[in-house]
Amino acid sequence: MNSSMENASSGRVGVCLLTMGEPETEAEVRPYLRQLLSDPDLVPFPVPLLQPVFAAAVSAFSGGRLRRALKAIGGGSPLVRLTLRQARALEASLKEDGDFKVYPVMRYGKPSARDAVRQMKSDGVRRVVAVPLYPQFCRATTGSSLKDLDAAMKAEAFDAPVSHTGSWPDHPGYICALCGIVMEALDKAPQERRHLLFCGHGIPLSIVEKKDPYPSEIEKTVSSVRRVFPKLPSSLAWQGKTGRGAWLEPSAESEVRRLAGLRVKTLLVLPVSFVSDHSETLWELDLSLKAAALEAGITTFLRVPALNDAPTFTATLRDLTLSVLS
Numbered sequence: 239m240n241s242s243m244e245n246a247s248s249g250r251v252g253v254c255l256l257t258m259g260e261p262e263t264e265a266e267v268r269p270y271l272r273q274l275l276s277d278p279d280l281v282p283f284p285v286p287l288l289q290p291v292f293a294a295a296v297s298a299f300s301g302g303r304l305r306r307a308l309k310a311i312g313g314g315s316p317l318v319r320l321t322l323r324q325a326r327a328l329e330a331s332l333k334e335d336g337d338f339k340v341y342p343v344m345r346y347g348k349p350s351a352r353d354a355v356r357q358m359k360s361d362g363v364r365r366v367v368a369v370p371l372y373p374q375f376c377r378a379t380t381g382s383s384l385k386d387l388d389a390a391m392k393a394e395a396f397d398a399p400v401s402h403t404g405s406w407p408d409h410p411g412y413i414c415a416l417c418g419i420v421m422e423a424l425d426k427a428p429q430e431r432r433h434l435l436f437c438g439h440g441i442p443l444s445i446v447e448k449k450d451p452y453p454s455e456i457e458k459t460v461s462s463v464r465r466v467f468p469k470l471p472s473s474l475a476w477q478g479k480t481g482r483g484a485w486l487e488p489s490a491e492s493e494v495r496r497l498a499g500l501r502v503k504t505l506l507v508l509p510v511s512f513v514s515d516h517s518e519t520l521w522e523l524d525l526s527l528k529a530a531a532l533e534a535g536i537t538t539f540l541r542v543p544a545l546n547d548a549p550t551f552t553a554t555l556r557d558l559t560l561s562v563l564s
Contacts, residue, residue, distance in 0.1 A: 249364025250337045252398070253559055254354055255325055256383040257371040259344025260315035260516045266347060267304055272297035273346045279382035282444075307521040317516035318344065321371070323547040324514070324555070331556045338559075339363065345383045351390035359396050366391075367562050368402035369555060371513050373412060374455035375405035378445060403558040407458040411554035415545055416459075416508070417466045423506050423542045431503040433471045435493060436460045437523065439511035440476030440485040453486060459510045473497070477522055491530050498534035505531055508542040513551065515544045
């Protein structure tokens with residue numbers, strides 16, 4: 239028996255897949271935004287005591303962009319459903335390694351960290367492994383989700399030991415999975431003037447200035463994939479900007495226009511911050527960015543699929559989980 243199985247055999251292990259969450263219906267938009275805007279790690283607020291008031295007020299009158307996005311992709315986000323599929327696939331892959339139960343955990347929305355903790359207590363979990371579904375660490379995402387899980391453990395008086403995988407921007411299994419889906423997309427793509435556009439989710443420069451490692455971790459992912467496709471022209475751009483402040487640049491829209499000006503005809507877009515489809519892949523990339531690309535003169539736009547519950551990605555999650563226990 240290897241060391242990871244020995245550790246797992248000491249009792250049931252609860253594996254928490256941590257991700258952002260997104261509304262499954264339009265009715266969930268307001269409470270989702272209220273919770274999101276109440277998070278000081280994601281939305282720093284100058285007067286912390288007033289942040290709940292701010293969140294309640296803004297969520298009551300905003301959300302139009304998110305509602306439009308959800309409507310355009312069928313009325314709701316598939317993120318929760320896809321994370322549940324990832325959890326089931328991971329649990330099945332761990333059957334021979336010990337007694338594991340896998341729980342999807344949304345930072346905003348349901349199932350929440352407290353939902354997962356209550357279920358772990360009921361299931362007799364003896365040890366917890368947190369696996370952030372954010373390949374690259376950012377205090378506003380990974381950091382916030384880990385804090386949320388810790389707070390839920392304390393609130394529910396659940397004292398099982400917790401370990402987490404850390405970030406995994408250049409994990410060999412993750413890079414192999416990404417390169418596999420890029421290769422599949424290349425097989426379908428016309429040969430004419432091809433370009434691979436890496437899309438990372440942008441963050442405000444105010445976060446970058448606090449020495450957040452996120453941009454450098456994105457670069458680790460991008461560099462690792464580039465080494466596999468050295469002859470394929472590529473560049474990195476950022477999506478998802480909200481608000482008026484300065485964010486990482488270039489934006490995906492401006493980069494698409496630049497590439498069209500260079501007479502790129504076949505554009506493959508690889509989202510590197512997300513492992514599951516949701517509004518920012520299905521709407522922001524598949525619909526909005528594609529329309530901008532075609533209008534600018536690019537003739538073929540192919541968005542590389544998210545990993546979702548692909549077997550290669552499930553194998554990566556299994557390896558990450560077991561590495562914590564070894």
